[in-house]
Amino acid sequence: MVAHRAVFSLLALFSVAAGGAVHVPRCNAQDRAESPGQGEWSERSLRVGTLERWFRIYEPKSLPAQAPAVLLLHGGTQSMRKLFSPRAGGTRAWPAIADREKLLLIVPNGVNPENGDTRGDSQNWNDLRSSGSDHESTADDVTFLGMLLDECLRRHKLDPRRIYVTGASNGGMMTYRLLIETPERFAAAATFIASLPADLPQTTRPALPTPVLIANGTQDPLVKWEGGLVRGQPGKLMSAPANRDWWIAANRADRERGVERALPDTSPDDGCRLYETLYPAGPEGAPVLFLRMEGSGHALPSLAHKLPDTVLIRRLIGPRCRDLEGAELAWKFLSQHQRTPAAGARDGANKPPAKK
Numbered sequence: 001m002v003a004h005r006a007v008f009s010l011l012a013l014f015s016v017a018a019g020g021a022v023h024v025p026r027c028n029a030q031d032r033a034e035s036p037g038q039g040e041w042s043e044r045s046l047r048v049g050t051l052e053r054w055f056r057i058y059e060p061k062s063l064p065a066q067a068p069a070v071l072l073l074h075g076g077t078q079s080m081r082k083l084f085s086p087r088a089g090g091t092r093a094w095p096a097i098a099d100r101e102k103l104l105l106i107v108p109n110g111v112n113p114e115n116g117d118t119r120g121d122s123q124n125w126n127d128l129r130s131s132g133s134d135h136e137s138t139a140d141d142v143t144f145l146g147m148l149l150d151e152c153l154r155r156h157k158l159d160p161r162r163i164y165v166t167g168a169s170n171g172g173m174m175t176y177r178l179l180i181e182t183p184e185r186f187a188a189a190a191t192f193i194a195s196l197p198a199d200l201p202q203t204t205r206p207a208l209p210t211p212v213l214i215a216n217g218t219q220d221p222l223v224k225w226e227g228g229l230v231r232g233q234p235g236k237l238m239s240a241p242a243n244r245d246w247w248i249a250a251n252r253a254d255r256e257r258g259v260e261r262a263l264p265d266t267s268p269d270d271g272c273r274l275y276e277t278l279y280p281a282g283p284e285g286a287p288v289l290f291l292r293m294e295g296s297g298h299a300l301p302s303l304a305h306k307l308p309d310t311v312l313i314r315r316l317i318g319p320r321c322r323d324l325e326g327a328e329l330a331w332k333f334l335s336q337h338q339r340t341p342a343a344g345a346r347d348g349a350n351k352p353p354a355k356k
Contacts, residue, residue, distance in 0.1 A: 039099055043080075045119075046151060048144045051111070054119045055148055056080045058105035059156070060098050066159040069104040069152060070094070070334070071145065071186075073167030073174050079121040080109040089307040089320075090300030091168075093327035101331065104156055108148055110170075111139040127173035128180070129197045129235045141174060142181050149185060161187060164334040168192040168300055169223060183208040188337035190330035191215065193223050193298050195243040198236040209251040209286035213333045215326070216240035217296035219318045244290045252285030260292075265323060266303070272296045272321035289333055293321050300326035 039060040045052050072094060074083050083091040098105045110123035117123075118139075126137040153160060165186050167175040172194025179189055183206045190213040218225045218240075227239035238246065248255050263274040272295040279288040297318020299307055303325050307313070 051118055053144045055108040058095050058098055060102055064102055065157045067102055067104055068162035069106055069158050071106045071165040073171030075168050076124045076170030077122050079123050080107040082121055087306055087308055089305050090302035090326045092305040093325050097327060097331050106152055111137045113137045125170050125174035128177045146182060161338040164188055166190040166330050169194055179210045180206045183210045186210055187339040188334045190333055192300050193220055195223055195237040196246055198238050205250050211286045211337045212247055213289040214244055215291035215293060217293040219295055220298045221318045222298045247288050248279050251288055252282045253279040253288045254282045255279055267322035270322045271319055272323055274323050295319060296321035302326060
């Protein structure tokens, strides 16, 4: 999650980082708790320029050839391990989905912007926001994640038409960067509690449209529904409606055909209601599915997976929604889409300048 480092240092006290043997695909006790289907976790690295970049892989038993894969991006000041710690919340649902759907789960690690550590547990992604804070990474994450996908495609013989990406907060913002700069890699994407920077150049557009699910909470105290500054961070973000509208335009989705519907209120006592609007693809476009999490804060909705629950934590990240499992919603959307191999980039597409 993207926020003041002190906020998430406090949150870290409530979670236990899950470890793994380097280059060894055997499961330890914590890994077995993360993977009810007894799939295998492995932790590996690859060299990107001068940096050794780290990632974890969850491979279900009997993964078939031409399987799909999900690239799961952690939030700011989190890590590839913290996503699956005992009280990490909704991201803990992903290994069970991987077991059931026979997909490869790829979980990369960002870089600690304060000390350059690439393997630790207080990491950030170099998203599209302007640099100007020691809480922002300047690493070449786009190159790293592209090389990682190439390695996984080769090693696991994945289906290149069914590579998906999802992330929350800083991970969601990094997802947006990937969709803008390397859209040809992904069949679809799902972002939670994230938004584009308000000062993104108007000329910035992805070369290809990509189906995208966008979920934002109206009571998010960090990535605010109305946009603006993130506490402790430079640079303003778009409002949730403005971010939605940007992607409708970029994806050439049909705004006029979008109809909002309320999802079942399965947990009436959580104070949250979910409202879903599908903007279908226009000519040569891609759909945008927008989830308005009314009354929800800075967290994935989850039925089964808990977050720390104290008065202070609630004040820092806001209320939690328990009406559905966010990872299940993401996979339901992602799995409907494939990237056609013949898809080509439009001429004249512009990318934002890379951070130096």
